[in-house]
Amino acid sequence: MLAPRFLTDIPNETGPLGRWQAGHDMLLTIRSLTKSFPGTKALDGVDFDLAAGEVHALLGENGAGKSTLIKCLTGAYRRDAGEMRLEGRAISPSSTSEAQELGIGTVYQEVNLLPNLTVAQNLTFGREPRRFGLVNGRLQKLQAQEMVQGYGLNIDVGRDLSTYSVAIQQIIAIARAVALSGKVLILDEPTASLDAAEVRMLFDVVRGLRDRGLGIVFVSHFLDQVFDLTDRLTVLRNGQHVVTERTTDVDRLQLIHHMLGRDLETVETPGHTEAGDVVQRPEMLRFSGIGRAGVVDPFDLTVHKGEVIGLAGLLGSGRTESAELLFGLRRAQTGEARDANGPVAIDTPQAAIAAGFGFAPEDRKTDGIVADLSVRENIILALQAKRGWARPLPRAEQDRLAADYIKRLDIRTPDAEKAIGDLSGGNQQKVVLARWLAMNPRFLILDEPTRGIDVGAHAEILKLIDRLTEDGMAVLVISSELDELVVAADRIIVVRDRRHVTELTGAAVTTDTIMQAIAAEDTPPLREGVL
Amino acid sequence: MKRALRRVAPQLMTLIVLAALVSWFFPSFLQIDLSDGRLVGPVIDIVKRGAPVAILAVGMTLVVATGGIDLSVGTVMAITGAVAASALVSGWGVPVALLLACGAGLTAGVWNGALVAVLGIQPIVATLILMTAGRGIAQLITEGRILTFSDTGFAFLGSGSLMGIPVPALLWVLTGVLVALLMRRTALGLLVESVGINQRASALAGVNARGLIIVVYMASGLCAALAGIIATADIRGADANNAGLWLELDAILAVVIGGNSLLGGRFSIAASVLGAMIIQTIDTGILLAGFPSEYNLVIKAVLVLAILMIQSPHLASEWALIRMQIARRRAARGQEG
Numbered sequence: 001m002l003a004p005r006f007l008t009d010i011p012n013e014t015g016p017l018g019r020w021q022a023g024h025d026m027l028l029t030i031r032s033l034t035k036s037f038p039g040t041k042a043l044d045g046v047d048f049d050l051a052a053g054e055v056h057a058l059l060g061e062n063g064a065g066k067s068t069l070i071k072c073l074t075g076a077y078r079r080d081a082g083e084m085r086l087e088g089r090a091i092s093p094s095s096t097s098e099a100q101e102l103g104i105g106t107v108y109q110e111v112n113l114l115p116n117l118t119v120a121q122n123l124t125f126g127r128e129p130r131r132f133g134l135v136n137g138r139l140q141k142l143q144a145q146e147m148v149q150g151y152g153l154n155i156d157v158g159r160d161l162s163t164y165s166v167a168i169q170q171i172i173a174i175a176r177a178v179a180l181s182g183k184v185l186i187l188d189e190p191t192a193s194l195d196a197a198e199v200r201m202l203f204d205v206v207r208g209l210r211d212r213g214l215g216i217v218f219v220s221h222f223l224d225q226v227f228d229l230t231d232r233l234t235v236l237r238n239g240q241h242v243v244t245e246r247t248t249d250v251d252r253l254q255l256i257h258h259m260l261g262r263d264l265e266t267v268e269t270p271g272h273t274e275a276g277d278v279v280q281r282p283e284m285l286r287f288s289g290i291g292r293a294g295v296v297d298p299f300d301l302t303v304h305k306g307e308v309i310g311l312a313g314l315l316g317s318g319r320t321e322s323a324e325l326l327f328g329l330r331r332a333q334t335g336e337a338r339d340a341n342g343p344v345a346i347d348t349p350q351a352a353i354a355a356g357f358g359f360a361p362e363d364r365k366t367d368g369i370v371a372d373l374s375v376r377e378n379i380i381l382a383l384q385a386k387r388g389w390a391r392p393l394p395r396a397e398q399d400r401l402a403a404d405y406i407k408r409l410d411i412r413t414p415d416a417e418k419a420i421g422d423l424s425g426g427n428q429q430k431v432v433l434a435r436w437l438a439m440n441p442r443f444l445i446l447d448e449p450t451r452g453i454d455v456g457a458h459a460e461i462l463k464l465i466d467r468l469t470e471d472g473m474a475v476l477v478i479s480s481e482l483d484e485l486v487v488a489a490d491r492i493i494v495v496r497d498r499r500h501v502t503e504l505t506g507a508a509v510t511t512d513t514i515m516q517a518i519a520a521e522d523t524p525p526l527r528e529g530v531l
Numbered sequence: 532m533k534r535a536l537r538r539v540a541p542q543l544m545t546l547i548v549l550a551a552l553v554s555w556f557f558p559s560f561l562q563i564d565l566s567d568g569r570l571v572g573p574v575i576d577i578v579k580r581g582a583p584v585a586i587l588a589v590g591m592t593l594v595v596a597t598g599g600i601d602l603s604v605g606t607v608m609a610i611t612g613a614v615a616a617s618a619l620v621s622g623w624g625v626p627v628a629l630l631l632a633c634g635a636g637l638t639a640g641v642w643n644g645a646l647v648a649v650l651g652i653q654p655i656v657a658t659l660i661l662m663t664a665g666r667g668i669a670q671l672i673t674e675g676r677i678l679t680f681s682d683t684g685f686a687f688l689g690s691g692s693l694m695g696i697p698v699p700a701l702l703w704v705l706t707g708v709l710v711a712l713l714m715r716r717t718a719l720g721l722l723v724e725s726v727g728i729n730q731r732a733s734a735l736a737g738v739n740a741r742g743l744i745i746v747v748y749m750a751s752g753l754c755a756a757l758a759g760i761i762a763t764a765d766i767r768g769a770d771a772n773n774a775g776l777w778l779e780l781d782a783i784l785a786v787v788i789g790g791n792s793l794l795g796g797r798f799s800i801a802a803s804v805l806g807a808m809i810i811q812t813i814d815t816g817i818l819l820a821g822f823p824s825e826y827n828l829v830i831k832a833v834l835v836l837a838i839l840m841i842q843s844p845h846l847a848s849e850w851a852l853i854r855m856q857i858a859r860r861r862a863a864r865g866q867e868g
Contacts (some may be wrong), residue, residue, distance in 0.1 A: 329735065353737040361735060370729045372796050373721075381725060383735040384718045392718040435736060 027052040027215040028184055035068050040425055042068040044239040046084070050184065050215040052054035055206060057226045057233035057247065058219045059259055061315050061480040063451050064236040066219055070186055073217075074106050075099040086183065088228050102402035105177030109189040111169045113176070115162035120144035120159050123176055147175050151205050167198030171205055178209060185209060186217045221316045223252060235259055253519045256314070260482050260515065281305050284474055285344070285443055287326065296323045298334050299500040301493070303443055305478075306469045310489030311478040311513050318498035319478050320362055323445045326476070327359040328352040329455060353386060358436035360479070362447040365423065368432040371421030375413050376402035378420045379434045386439065405434035410460065426457030433464070444468070446477045462488055482511040494518055535801065542789060542805035545838055549812045556820035570695040573819055579809030582699030582773065583758035587782035588789070588803040589690035589703075589710050590754030595786050597727045598652035598795030599647060601748060604755040604782055606665025607639045608775030609760035613672040616769030619680040628685060629760065636756025637749050639665075644745030644850040662779065679768035689764025694706065699761045703804065706757060710750070711800040720798075721745060727795025781810055788838055809838065 028050040035043040050056050060066050066240060071077040073084065075093030084091050086102060093099035096106070113122045120141045121128075129139040144157040151171050151405050161169060170190055177185055187206070210216055218230055227247060234243040235258040242258050244395045250258075277486040281304035291298030296318040303309065323515060324330045326337075328348045337344040337355075345351040349359070361367035370378055381397050387393065393401075402416040403432040409430040413423055420431055429449065436444055446465070450458045465475055465488055479485050485492055491505040494517040553573075554560040563572035594601045611632040618628035624841050639661060646657035691698045714720035725733045726740045734740045758778070763769050787793065788809055789802035813834050817827045840846060 327735075349735055350739065359735065366729070367732050367735055370725050370732050372728045373725060376829050377721060377725070381721075381733070381738070382736040384721065385733075385739070387718070389717050389719045389722055392716070392721075 001157075001350065025052075026050065027087060029085045030073075030443050031083050031085075032071075033069065033072060033084065034080045034105045035072055035077060036080055043072070043079075046236065046239070046241045047244075048234055048241070049244070050217060052183075052213045052215050053210055054231040055210050055216045055218050055229055057230040058217055059221075059226065059233055059255070060236035060237070060242075061259060063238070063448075064259075065239040066236055067188070068215070068239075070106070070188060070219065072090055073099065073104060073184075074186065099525045100177075102182050103181045103183030103277050104186065105181030105184070106186040106188060107170065107173045107177050107190055111166065111173050113161055113169065113173055115169075116160055118158055119148065119155065119164070119172055120157040122172060122448065123157070123179070125176075126315050127419045147179060148172065150287065151175055151208075158349055165198065166200055167194050170194070170202055174205060174209070178214065182214070186219070187463045188219045189221070190218075191220060191222060199225065215526075218238050218414060223255060226255075227252070240261050255513060256515050256519050257320035257417070259314070260480055260511075260518075281307055283340075285337060287335065287337045289339070290322075290325050290332045291335055292321075292325060292333045295330060295498065296325060296495075297499045301326070305442075305474060306472045307490045308465060308469055308475045308477060310485035310492035310509075311476060311495060311524050312480075312482060312485055312518065313495035314518060315480065317495045320447055321497045321498070321522060322495060322500070323447055323476065323478055325446060326352070329359070350385075353382065353441075354438070356442040358382075358439055358444040360429070360432045360436060360444070360446050360449060362451065364428055364432060364451075369420045370429050372419055375406070375411065375420050375423070375431055376416040378431050379405055379438055382435050401438055405431075405438065409434055409437075409464065428455070429461070433461070437468070441473065443474045443476070445476045445478075448480065449477065450481065450484060458484075459482075482514050485514070486511055496520075536797075538790075538799050539802045539805055541842065542802050542809065543817065545788075545809055545841075546805065546812065549809065549816060549834075550653035553812070553816035553820060554557050554815060556653055557816075557863040560816070560819060565794045568695060569692045569697075573815060575697065575700075577808065577811045577815050578703075579697035580815065581808050582697075582703045584760045584785055584810060585703040585804045585807035586676055586706050586754050586761070587751075588777060588785035588807045589706050590747075590751030591779075591782045591786050592789070592791060592798050592800050592803040593710075593714075593723060594654070594751045595783075595791055595793055596723050596732070596795055596798035597744050597747050599657065599744065599747070599795065600783065601643060601751045602655065602658040603639060603643060603661035603665055604751060604758070605775040605777060606662050607752055607755035608762060608778065609669040609769075609771050610639065610665055610672070611756040612763035612769040612774045613669040613771055615685070615760055615763055616678040616680055617672055619685055620678055621684050624688055625684045632760050633753060633756045634785050636752040636754075636759070639755070640749030640752025640754070641745065643752070646671050647748065648741040648744040666771060669769075669774070673769055673771045675771075675863030677770050679711065681767065681851065683689065686764050687768050689761050689766070699765070702757065702761060703807075707800055707804045716799065719743075724796055724798065727798075747785040781807070784835065785810055788835070788842075789837045790842055810835075 026049045028048075030048040030049065032045045033043050034041070034045055058066050058069065068077065072079045075095045075098050079092070080433065086104070091102055093102055093303070105215065114125070117125070120143075123144040124140050128135045129143060130136060141157055148155060148157060151174070151271065153168065153171060155164065155168065161172065164172075174185065174187075190202060192500065194202065206216060206218070208470070208527075209267065218226070220226060230247045232244060233247050233250065233255070234244040235255070237259065283302060284305045285303040287299075287301040289298040289300065299322065301309075311319045311322060321330065325332045326346065328346045328351055332345050335348050344355045346355060346357070352359070354360060362505075365371075370381065373381070376398055379402050380393055383401075384393050399416065405411065406416060411423075411426060411427050411430045411434070420428055421432070433443060449461050450464075462484065465477065469475060477485065477488055486509055489501060489509065492509050492514060493500055494502040494504070496518060501520070504513055505519065550561060557800070560573050562563050563570055563574060565571075591601055591604065608609050614635045615632040619625070643661060646652045646660070647654050688698055688702070693701055705750040714723070722733070722738055722743055725738055726743050730740050755775075759775060762774050785806035786803045788806035789799060789804070791798045791803060813831050814827075817830050818824075822830060
C-alpha cells in the first residue's frame, strides 16, 4: 500500500508515545464531568485525559456514559458540572460546529456526509474555493485531490461519494473532520460496518494522524481492535470512571473485568443453586437450531419450569439478538421451538405472546413504554392486544389490575392515570414488567432489566424475578452486570461473536468463570449434546 | 363526560367567539326560521355545507392518530362520486350505487394502507400517489363529462331534510357519533393511539400495528366515499375535476384546529368535527359579513392563524408563565398592604 504522504511530510519529533508519557502537557483534560437526565445520572464526575499523538480508547457497555461524554465534548449536550480544557483553555462548546471550530472533530459509524454530492464537494463543503462569488470547480477538485492523496487514497474526487465503499467514505469523513478541526478527532464505532482489510486501511490512516500529533478518541466494542490500535484506554461503567491505563499494561481478561463488574478479589461465591438442581425441574420449552445469518449462529436452548437462565456476553456479542429471535422480533431463518404439545410458532411477537412468552426490551424508551399513555393503559396494553380490539377489558378490571401492580411492584406514581413518560426510569421499567406479569407468561425474557435504574429499584427487581420463578415461570435474564447474573441465574449461557459458546451451571457460575468464558479466544461452539 | 367536554372546550369557545363576531357584522346570523317544514338560516346552512369536511375529518383524525396523513381523500370523493353517478346513470338503482361507491372508498383505503403499512412508504408520499392519480381515474369513469342524474332518492342524501334538518348534517353527526363510539366502546381507540405514539413498542406488546394502520386508511376511504356521495347528491351530478377539490387540506386543518397532534397519539373525533364547523363558519361568515369576495381567503388565513396561535404549546407555556408572574405580583402587593 502507498505510504500516506503525511507520514513523510511531517517530521515525527516526539514519537507516538513520547508526549503523554511525561504526564503533563495534555491536549484535552476533562475533570469531574457530570451530566444527569431525568431519573439517571449519565456521567458522574468523570475524568478523562487525551494527549497529543495518542490513540485513546473509550470503553464501556451500553449506558456506561461513553456517548454522553462524547456528546458533551462535541457540544450536543451541555454538561451540568465539571470542566473541559483544550490546550489548557477552558471550553464549553454549545454546538457541534462550535466544537469543530475549537478543534474537535467527530466521525460516526454512520457516515455523516452527503452521499449524493461528489467527494470534492463533500470535502470542501461550507468553504468552497470561490471565484467571482461562484464555486471554482477546478480548484475545488484540485484541493480535494490533494487532501485524499494525503491519506493514501487514489480516487476520482469528481464522483459521487455514494459510489465508494463505506471504508473510503469513512476516510473521507476523517479527512474532512481533520481539515476542519485538526486537534482532537473522535471516532465513534468507525469500524462497525467494515471488513478486516478495510479496518486495516482505516487503522493505517489513524496511525498516521496520531504520528502527526492529533489526539484521537477511539470508541469501539471490538476489543481486538482496541489492543491493536490504541495507546491508552479508559473504561467507564454506570457513568463513572473505572480506570485509565496503558493498553499494553492490560490483558483481555482484566479489561472485561473493568467493563463488566467488580474486581476479582471481591467476587462472591453464589450460594443458591446446587448442581443437578436444574435437571430435576420439568422441561417446558425446547428451542433447537434457532438462528439467522449475520445475526446469531444457530443455537439450542432448553427451558425448564421455574428456572432463571442468564445470558452473558459483551455488547454486540449477539445476546440481545438471541432474545429477539426467541420472541419473533427478528424472524429466525432456521430452527424451531417445541413444548410438550408439539411445535410452537415464534415468528412474530404476536405468535410468541400467544405461546405464553413475554419480552421486556433493553431500550425502554424506544421499545418498551408508550410515553403518552397512562400507567394504567401501559399495564393493560399487551393484555388488551391479546384479547383483540372487539373485547375491551372493562374499565373496572383495568383499574383493578393497575392498582394491584402499582401496589405489588411498588410503582411510585401519583395515580394510575399519570402518563408513563413522566415517571423515573426504574418505575417505567416496573410498569413494563407489570405489563407482562398481567399476561401471566410461562417464559419471560428480560433484557437488561436493571439498566439505568437506581440501586433500590435494582434490588427489588432481582427479588421480583426470584418470586416469579416460585410460581413456575421461567425467566431469561440478559445483563452486563455479571454479579447480578450470578445472584439471579441458575445457569448461564455465554455468548461471544454471535455464537453461544459455553454454558455454566451450579458451582461453575461465578463472575470469574463467566469472564473467562467471555474473554476466551477460541472455544468450539456449543451445539447438540451439551444442553 | 366532564373530561370529554374539557377536551373540546377550546373548540366550543372558538365557535362562540366566531358566532359573536359574525353576528356583529350580520345581526340575524343566529336566526333560524321554519319554512315549508324545513329549518332555514345561516347556522343551518353551515351545518349542511360543512358536512363533507366534517365527515372527512372523522376519518382523517384516525389516520393522523397513527402518525399518518391522507392526502387522497379529496380525489377519493371525486372517484366515489363518479362511481355512484355512473351506476345511477346506468339505471342500477340507489342501493347498488351506494354499495359501489363505498366499495371504491374502501379499495382506495386498502391501497393507501398497504403502501404505508406493508411497503413502509411515508404516508404523505404514499397518499400523494392516489391524490395525483385519483382525478384521472374519476375522469376515466365519467369519460370526461359531467355525469348528471335525476334520481330523487339519491339526491335526498345531499339536499333533503328529515324533521326539518338537512340530511347531510344528520349524516355527519351520525358518522361522528358512530365512529367515536366504535373507538371508545371497544379497545380500537387505545390501540390506535398506542401505535401512533410508539409503533415499535406497541408491536412488541403484541398489537397488530400493521393491521390497524390499514384499517384507519380504510376508515378514511369510507368517510371520503360518504362525503363524495353527499357532494354528488347535492349537485345531482359527478364533476371529476371539481368534486372535493382541496378538501383534503380543509380536513387536515379541521383535525389540527381540533387540537390533534399531527405526530400521532391521543385524538378526539368530536374536536375534529367541531374544527370542521369552525372552518365552515369562517367561510360562510366572511360572505355574510359582506366583505368583497377577494378578501375571503386572506381573512380566513388570519382567523385560522389566530386559532392555531391560541393553541400553540409554546405560547401556552409563555401564558402560564405570565399568569404566574401576575399572581406573584399580586401576592407581593397583598403582603405590602
